[in-house]
Amino acid sequence: MAQLKYLLLIVILIGSSLTFAAQPQVLLAKVYDESKHGDISEYLVSEKFDGVRAIWTGDKFITRRGNAINAPSWFTAPLPDVWLDGELWIARAQFSLVSGVVRTKHPRNSDWQAIRFQIFDMPDATLPFSTRYKNYQALVKQINKQHITAVKQHRFTSTAQLTEYFEDLTKQGAEGVMLHLANAKYKSGRSNTLLKLKPYLDAEAVVIAHLPGKGKYTGMLGALKVKTPHGQIFKIGTGFSNKQRQTPPAIGSTVTYGYHGLTKHGLPRFASFLRVREGH
Missing domain, CATH: 2.40.50.140 (Nucleic acid-binding proteins)
Known part of the structure; x- marks a missing residue:
């Protein structure tokens, strides 16, 4: 627990230097292409969730375009004063529903009770993604709230394993998968360090x-x-x-x-x- 508190203190100090313009500087994905993007074992792979991208600035939610997201106070209260990146999500193939809830200026508790904040990054320009993944896992475990979850990452050793994972998820209605270069430090903008693979x-x-x-x-x-x-x-x-x-x-x-x-x-x-x- 002492190590986790020390880790969060470091992240808070680093995060305090991050400023948010009208449109936050976030990492954006390129499209996966096997011929260009090398060894699958170098990536951490997760489901791509069809929700609303949400950046937690440390005191509020904003979209990747800088628009405010009016979430209920009970929903945001457990979140710490650090920058988190994730997806507000209800279920597969429910983008229209979650989008409608998120766009509402006066949030209704009954609507937000169906939403989860799926955290997929804890931005820090000094750390590789593999470490940031461990950090946000530890943070979510400490928060211990049902509506705040950590997106699980997987490692594969071959494109055949990636294919099996991709096909299994998309058959269940998933939007696709994301591949994040495990040793990449955080950098804003569209980058080959983050790739998306969608059907089709x-x-x-x-x-x-x-x-x-x-x-x-x-x-x-x-x-x-x-x-x-x-x-x-x-x-x-x-x-x-x-x-x-x-x-x-x-x-x-x-x-x-x-x-x-x-x-x-x-x-x-x-x-x-x-x-x-x-x-x-």
Whole structure:
């Protein structure tokens, strides 16, 4: 506990030198691209929450554009006099609801009781993100209030693990994932140290083969082998219902698939089946 108090004192002293203009200087994300952003193991990865970005200045909430957020006093009372960055969030796919509550000039307690402040950074220009993550975890634990939570970060050793995490979250309705360079010190502005990965772009390709399934998909489709109009060949193994795996799109048919960017080999990243193009 003594170490935590000492840590908070240091953060408060550093935070006291931070000033807030009409629009605060915050860290902004770029789009993740496997061909440009190197080793996945260098990043801490978390869910991207579809809420309202909120900066706690030490005495009030403001948006990233500097607009005041009128939260009830009971909601902000447990927060310390330090700069925190996070998301005001209700649930997945509920952005419109939380946005409406946050924009209200005269907050209603009944509305705010559904909101959580999901902290994802405790800005400090002297510390790497891996340490800042530990700091905000410790702070949230000390606050010990249900409506103030710490966004959990994960480490992965391969893009395959990132893919599995990304697909699992987005299937549950998540907006996407965030990748934060673990050794990066805090710096405002749009930066490669913070990356976002969201679904999805879409495109079409022609089915050229059916690949057999394994395990629970034995006797059914495992993946489609497809060819793009530019001659690129790759596999689509996710996005199918069991019925579609039992009766897959015909060879020669054109399918629409979703993807997010390109791999370092120029192939669609996280390709997932969407539908068969009508008329084919």
